[in-house]
Amino acid sequence: xxxxxxxxxxxxxxxxxxxxxxxxxxxxxxxxxxxxxxxxxxxxxxxxxxxxxxxxxxxxxxxxxxxxxxxxxxxxxxxxxxxxxxxxxxxxxxxxxxxxxxxxxxxxxxxxxxxxxxxxxxxxxxxxxxxxxxxxxxxxxxxxxxxxxxxxxxxxxxxxxxxxxxxxxxxxxxxxxxxxxxxxxxxxxxxxxxxxxxxxxxxxxxxxxxxxxxxxxxxxxxxxxxxxxxxxxxxxxxxxxxxxxxxxxxxxxxxxxxxxxxxxxxxxxxxxxxxxxxxxxxxxxxxxxxxxxxxxxxxxxxxxxxxxxxxxxxxxxxxxxxxxxxxxxxxxxxxxxxxxxxxxxxxxxxxxxxxxxxxxxxxxxxxxxxxxxxxxxxxxxxxxxxxxxxxxx
Amino acid sequence: xxxxxxxxxxxxxxxxxxxxxxxxxxxxxxxxxxxxxxxxxxxxxxxxxxxxxxxxxxxxxxxxxxxxxxxxxxxxxxxxxxxxxxxxxxxxxxxxxxxxxxxxxxxxxxxxxxxxxxxxxxxxxxxxxxxxxxxxxxxxxxxxxxxxxxxxxxxxxxxxxxxxxxxxxxxxxxxxxxxxxxxxxxxxxxxxxxxxxxxxxxxxxxxxxxxxxxxxxxxxxxxxxxxxxxxxxxxxxxxxxxxxxxxxxxxxxxxxxxxxxxxxxxxxxxxxxxxxxxxxxxxxxxxxxxxxxxxxxxxxxxxxxxxxxxxxxxxxxxxxxxxxxxxxxxxxxxxxxxxxxxxxxxxxxxxxxxxxxxxxxxxxxxxxxxxxxxxxxxxxxxxxxxxxxxxxx
Numbered sequence: 001x002x003x004x005x006x007x008x009x010x011x012x013x014x015x016x017x018x019x020x021x022x023x024x025x026x027x028x029x030x031x032x033x034x035x036x037x038x039x040x041x042x043x044x045x046x047x048x049x050x051x052x053x054x055x056x057x058x059x060x061x062x063x064x065x066x067x068x069x070x071x072x073x074x075x076x077x078x079x080x081x082x083x084x085x086x087x088x089x090x091x092x093x094x095x096x097x098x099x100x101x102x103x104x105x106x107x108x109x110x111x112x113x114x115x116x117x118x119x120x121x122x123x124x125x126x127x128x129x130x131x132x133x134x135x136x137x138x139x140x141x142x143x144x145x146x147x148x149x150x151x152x153x154x155x156x157x158x159x160x161x162x163x164x165x166x167x168x169x170x171x172x173x174x175x176x177x178x179x180x181x182x183x184x185x186x187x188x189x190x191x192x193x194x195x196x197x198x199x200x201x202x203x204x205x206x207x208x209x210x211x212x213x214x215x216x217x218x219x220x221x222x223x224x225x226x227x228x229x230x231x232x233x234x235x236x237x238x239x240x241x242x243x244x245x246x247x248x249x250x251x252x253x254x255x256x257x258x259x260x261x262x263x264x265x266x267x268x269x270x271x272x273x274x275x276x277x278x279x280x281x282x283x284x285x286x287x288x289x290x291x292x293x294x295x296x297x298x299x300x301x302x303x304x305x306x307x308x309x310x311x312x313x314x315x316x317x318x319x320x321x322x323x324x325x326x327x328x329x330x331x332x333x334x335x336x337x338x339x340x341x342x343x344x345x346x347x348x349x350x351x352x353x354x355x356x357x358x359x360x361x362x363x364x365x366x367x368x369x370x371x372x373x374x375x376x377x378x379x380x381x382x383x384x385x386x387x388x389x390x391x392x393x
Numbered sequence: 394x395x396x397x398x399x400x401x402x403x404x405x406x407x408x409x410x411x412x413x414x415x416x417x418x419x420x421x422x423x424x425x426x427x428x429x430x431x432x433x434x435x436x437x438x439x440x441x442x443x444x445x446x447x448x449x450x451x452x453x454x455x456x457x458x459x460x461x462x463x464x465x466x467x468x469x470x471x472x473x474x475x476x477x478x479x480x481x482x483x484x485x486x487x488x489x490x491x492x493x494x495x496x497x498x499x500x501x502x503x504x505x506x507x508x509x510x511x512x513x514x515x516x517x518x519x520x521x522x523x524x525x526x527x528x529x530x531x532x533x534x535x536x537x538x539x540x541x542x543x544x545x546x547x548x549x550x551x552x553x554x555x556x557x558x559x560x561x562x563x564x565x566x567x568x569x570x571x572x573x574x575x576x577x578x579x580x581x582x583x584x585x586x587x588x589x590x591x592x593x594x595x596x597x598x599x600x601x602x603x604x605x606x607x608x609x610x611x612x613x614x615x616x617x618x619x620x621x622x623x624x625x626x627x628x629x630x631x632x633x634x635x636x637x638x639x640x641x642x643x644x645x646x647x648x649x650x651x652x653x654x655x656x657x658x659x660x661x662x663x664x665x666x667x668x669x670x671x672x673x674x675x676x677x678x679x680x681x682x683x684x685x686x687x688x689x690x691x692x693x694x695x696x697x698x699x700x701x702x703x704x705x706x707x708x709x710x711x712x713x714x715x716x717x718x719x720x721x722x723x724x725x726x727x728x729x730x731x732x733x734x735x736x737x738x739x740x741x742x743x744x745x746x747x748x749x750x751x752x753x754x755x756x757x758x759x760x761x762x763x764x765x766x767x768x769x770x771x772x773x774x775x776x777x778x779x780x781x782x783x784x785x786x
Contacts, residue, residue, distance in 0.1 A: 045519055046588070046622050067503030069462075110460030113506035116519040126438055126509040127520065143548055143557045152545040155536055164536045176653070179572030195439070229439050260569070 035060070041118075041131045048117035057096040057133055061106065063115065064089045068108050075104035075131075076372075082106075099135035100376025101202050103128040121202050125193040130202070135376065139211075140383060141204050146214035147173030151200050156256040160230055160248045167227060167253065168200045169261065172213055172220040182262045184269035184390040185222045187249065187293075188382070189278025191300075196227040199382075202375045208383050219390040222261055226253045228281060237277075237303045239318060242284045249285060250292055271335070271389050273297030275378045287319045287329070295335040297385040299378050304353045306346030315356065326362040335388035336364045341377035343370070428453070434511075434524045441510035450489040450526055454499065454508065457482045461501050468497035468524075469765075475499075492528035493769025494595050496521040514595050518586040523595070528769065532604075533776060534597050539607035540566030544599050549649040553623055553641045560620060560646065561593045562654065565606055565613035575655045577662035577783040578615045580642065580686075581775070582671025584693075589620040592775075595768045601776050612783040615654055619646045621674060630670075630696045632711060635677045642678060643685055664728070664782050666690030668771045680712045680722070688728040690778040692771050697746045699739030708749065719755040728781035729757045734770035736763070 037055040044051065050062040061073040061080075066088025072079045073092050082092030103123045105112035114120055118129035135141075149172045158165045172183065188205065190198035199205045205223055212218035231244045258265040272286040272293045273279075279301030286296035304313055316323040329336075340350040347368060354366035367384055369377040430448040437444065443455040454466040454473075459481025465472045466485050475485030496516045498505035507513055511522035528534075542565045551558045565576065581598065583591035592598045598616055605611035624637045651658040665679040665686045666672075672694030679689035697706055709716040722729075733743040740761060747759035760777055762770040 045515075063504070065502075065504040069502065108504050108506065109458075109462065109502045111456070111458040111501050111506070112509070113501065113504070114513075114520065116505075118520070120507075120513045120520040122438070127507065127511070127513040145550065148548060150545040150547055152543040154543055155541060157538065176655075262569075 042134075043119045043130050043132050044117055045119055050117055051115065051131055053131070053133060054093070057099070059094045059097060059131055059133075060091065061094075061104075061115065062089060062091050062117070063106050063108070065108055070107075070109055072107040073104060074107050074112060076102050076374075079107065097131075097133050098371060098376075099133045099138070100371055100374050100379075101130060101132045102374065103130050105129065122195045122197050123193055123202065140208055141379060142211075143207055144211060144214070146210060148210050149173050149175065149206055149213075151206050154260065156252065158230075158248060158252050160244055160252060165227060167196050168225045169257070170200065170206050170209060170223040170225075171261070172209065172222065174220060175222070175262075179262075182264045183220060183222045184271070185224055185257060185261075185263050186386070186389060187224050187226065187253070187270070187272045189228055189272070189274030189281050190225065191274075191276030191278055195229060196225045199223075199225040203379055203382065205382065208379060209386060212383065212386055218386045221386070221390060222257070222263060224253065224257055228278065237280045239284055239288070242281060245281055246285045246289070249281075250289065254292070267292055267294050267332075268334075268392065269294075269390060271295035271297070271385075273299065273337075273382070273385055274301075275299040275381070276301055276373065279303070283313075284318065287322060290329070290332040295333065295385075295389050297335070297337045297339070297381065298350075299339045299381040299385075300341055300344055300346055300373055301350065302346050304346070305349035306344070313353070315353065322362065323357065323360040326357070326360045330361070330363045333363065334390075334392055335385070336362070337367065337381070337385050337388065338364055339367045339369065339377065339381040339384070341371040341373060342368045343372040344377070346373065435527075436512045436523050436525050437510055438512055443510055444508065444524055446524070446526060447486070450492070452487045452490060452524055452526075453484060454487075454497075455482060455484050455510070456499050456501070456508065458501055463500075463502055465500040466497060467500050467505060469495050469767075472500065490524075490526050491764060491769075492526045492531075493764055493767050493772075494523060494525045495767065496523050498522065515588045515590050516586055516595065533601055534772060535604075536600055537604060537607070539603060541603050542566050542568065542599055542606075544593050547653065549645065551623075551641060551645050553637055553645060558620060560589050561618045562650070563593065563599050563602060563616040563618075564654065565602065565615065567613060568615070568655075572655075575657045576613055576615045577664070578617055578650060578654075578656050579779070579782060580617050580619070580646070580663070580665045582621055582665070582667030582674050583618065584667075584669030584671055588622060589618045592616075592618045596772055596775065598775065601772060602779060605776065605779055611779045614779070614783060615650070615656060617646065617650050621671065630673045632677055632681070635674060638674055639678045639682070642674075643682065647685070660685055660687045660725075661727075661785065662687075662783060664688035664690070664778075666692065666730075666775070666778055667694075668692040668774070669694055669766065672696070676706075677711065680715060683722070683725040688726065688778075688782050690728070690730045690732070690774065691743075692732045692774040692778075693734055693737055693739055693766055694743065695739050697739070698742035699737070706746070708746065715755065716750065716753040719750070719753045723754070723756045726756065727783075727785055728778070729755070730760065730774070730778050730781065731757055732760045732762065732770065732774040732777070734764040734766060735761045736765040737770070739766065 038052045040049050041051045052060045071082040071090040080092045080094050082090040084090050106115050115129040120127040121130050149170050152169045155164045188199050228245045230248045270293050272282050274282040279298040280303035282298050286293050338354045340347040357364045369380040371377040431445045433442050434444045445453045464475040464483040473485045473487050475483040477483050499508050508522040513520040514523050542563050545562045548557045581592050621638045623641045663686050665675050667675040672691040673696035675691050679686050731747045733740040747757055750757045762773040764770040
C-alpha cells in the first residue's frame with residue numbers, strides 16, 4: 001500500500017506548481033454524509049462533490065480559503081454570503097435557481113474568481129465557472145444512445161484580423177460515412193463576452209442536433225460557430241459597426257467552410273442565427289445578406305431595446321425595404337424566427353418588433369421560452385429554429 | 394456616438410452576472426505605454442495586455458483587487474509578491490522563465506485562483522491559468538499556411554464507468570478528402586491532474602503533426618487522446634491498478650475509434666505513448682499489450698523513481714520477459730522511445746532504466762530535452778516519436 005500511495009503523489013506531481021490544496025479543496029471525504037437527495041453538478045471537475053444541487057434547485061458552494069476574510073457566491077446577479085468552518089472551509093447555499101446554465105463566481109475578499117471545482121466556460125469576457133440545473137421533462141439536452149455527430153475545432157487564416165483564428169464545426173452523424181453527400185450549413189453566433197465555444201459547450205448544439213436528427217425532426221446539417229470578436233469594442237450595433245464581422249463571416253469563414261467541408265454552397269442551403277449580440281449580427285448580416293442566407297434566427301437580442309438606454313431600431317432604414325417591401329423578403333426567406341426569454345427585459349421590445357414586422361406582412365414567427373437572458377431559452381431557440389430549416393427540396 | 398456606447402453595454406450584458414470589473418481589469422487603456430519590447434502572452438483572453446512577456450522572458454502579471462490584503466503570482470513553484478497601486482491594481486514581475494508552457498495561479502489572500510485575463514487549461518486537477526513562453530528557433534509549434542488536420546471532440550459510452558465520456562481525436566489533413574484511405578492511430582495519454590484535452594491544447598498535437606506531415610517527416614496518422622481518470626485515486630502505478638484504464642482504452646476506446654474513423658485496425662498500425670502518469674500507463678498497457686500496439690513511447694514518467702519516496706520498478710516482473718526475453722519484444726516493437734526533461738528529477742531514473750533495458754539487448758532509444766516536468770519536453774517527445782511511427786510498409 002505504501003508503494004501505491006507514493007505513486008499517487010508522483011501522478012499528481014505532473015504539475016510542478018504547488019496546488020495540492022486546490023486539487024483537494026472540494027473533494028469531500030467519502031465518509032461525509034451528503035445532504036439528502038442532493039447531487040454533484042454535472043459541470044464539476046472530476047470527482048468534486050461540490051457545488052451540489054439540492055432537491056429544491058438551490059445550490060451549495062464550498063471553498064477552502066483559511067486566510068480569506070469574506071467569501072461569497074455570486075450567481076444570477078445575487079451574492080450569497082458563505083460561512084467559514086474551523087478548518088477554513090467556506091460553505092454557502094443559494095436560493096432555488098431556475099433550470100438552465102448559470103455562470104457564477106466566488107468572491108474572495110472582493111475579487112471575483114473561478115471555483116476550482118468547476119469546469120470553465122468563456123463568458124462575461126473571461127473563463128467562468130458555471131452550473132447547469134437540469135430541467136424536468138426536457139430530455140433533448142441529454143446524450144442518448146443514438147448516432148452522434150462530431151464537434152471539430154479548426155484554425156483558419158483571417159484577412160480581417162491578419163491572424164490565425166479558431167472556429168467550431170458540428171458535423172452530423174452520417175457526415176463521415178456518406179462521403180458523397182453534401183450538407184446545408186447553419187452559421188450560429190454567440191453573445192457579447194462569449195466566443196465560438198459558447199454554442200458548442202454552453203449551448204449543447206451537438207446534443208440538440210443529434211437528438212433532433214435521430215427523431216427525424218431536423219434535416220442533417222453542419223453547424224458552424226465562429227468567433228465574432230474581430231475588433232476591439234465590437235463596433236456597436238449599427239450597420240457600419242457590423243462591417244468587420246460581416247467581412248469575417250461572409251468573405252473569410254464561409255469560403256473556408258465551403259472549401260473544407262462537403263457543403264451545398266448556395267443561399268438555399270445556408271442559414272444564420274445568433275443570440276443577444278449575435279442576434280444583432282444576424283439581423284444585419286442575415287437580413288441584409290439574403291443573397292448569402294435563406295433563413296434567419298434572432299434570439300434575445302438587445303438591439304431593439306430593453307437594455308437601459310438602448311434606443312429602438314428603425315427597421316426599414318437599417319435593413320432597407322424590410323417593412324416597406326416585405327413581399328420581397330418573404331420570397332427569399334425560408335424561415336425567420338425571433339425569440340426571447342420570458343423573464344428577459346428585452347422581451348417586450350422583441351415582441352413589439354416582431355408584431356411591427358408582421359403588421360407589414362413580413363412572415364416572421366415569434367416564440368418565447370421561460371428564462372432570463374441565459375442559455376436555457378437559447379438552447380430552446382436553436383431546438384425550434386433547427387426544425388424550420390432546409391425543408392424545401 | 395451615444396447609441397454606440399449603449400449598444401456596447403447591451404452586448405456585454407449577455408452575462409447576467411455583474412462582473413464588468415473582471416472583464417476590464419487587465420484590459421489596459423490604449424494610451425498606456427507598454428514596457429519596451431514586451432508582448433501580450435498568446436494565452437491571454439481576447440484583448441488583454443497582461444500577462445506580458447518581457448524581452449528577458451520574465452513575465453509581468455496584473456490583477457485588479459482593491460480589497461485584497463496580499464496578492465502573489467505562483468509560477469513554476471515560485472511565488473512572486475505583487476504590489477498594489479492607488480487604484481487597487483496589483484502588478485508583479487517574475488524572474489526570467491524558461492521557454493515552454495507553464496501553469497500559474499494568482500494567490501489572493503492565500504487562495505490560489507485563476508487570472509481572469511488568461512485562457513484556462515485542465516491541469517493540476519483544476520482549470521488553470523497558463524503562459525506559453527516561445528522558444529527561439531523552434532518553429533514547429535507555430536501554425537503555418539500548410540494543409541491542416543482537425544481536432545474533434547466526441548462522446549462515447551464507457552462500460553468501465555457506466556457513463557458517457559469525452560475524448561479528442563486529431564485527423565490528418567487528407568482525412569476528409571481521401572474518403573477511401575485508412576489511417577494508423579497513435580493513442581496518446583496525458584499526465585496526472587490533466588485530461589484528454591491536455592495533448593490537444595497544452596501539447597499542440599495538431600500543430601506538431603500538421604507541420605511534420607507537411608515536411609514529409611511523419612506519416613499521416615490519427616491521434617486519439619482519451620481521459621484516463623476512470624477511477625478515483627487512479628489506482629496507483631502497478632499492473633493491478635492499471636486494469637480499469639486498460640479496459641477503458643483497449644475494450645472501449647479502441648473499438649469506438651475503429652468503428653467511428655477509417656483506421657487500419659491492427660497492431661502494426663497502432664501505437665501508444667504518454668507523459669508522466671500516462672508514461673506509466675504506456676509502460677504497462679503498451680508493453681504488456683504488443684498484440685494491440687506495435688510502438689511505445691514513455692515520456693518523463695515518475696514510475697521508475699525520482700519522486701520523493703517512489704520506489705523503482707522490477708522491469709522483468711512488471712512486464713514479464715521484458716529483459717529476460719528481450720528478443721521477443723524486439724521482434725514486435727517497431728519503435729520504443731523513452732524521454733525525459735533534462736531538469737526533471739526523474740531523468741536519472743529514466744536514463745538508468747533505458748540503459749538497463751539496452752544492456753539486456755532491448756531496442757529502446759533514450760532522448761532528453763531541456764526543461765523540467767513540463768510540456769516543452771513533452772511536445773518535443775511527440776515531435777520525435779511521431780517521426781518513428783508506421784514507417785514499415
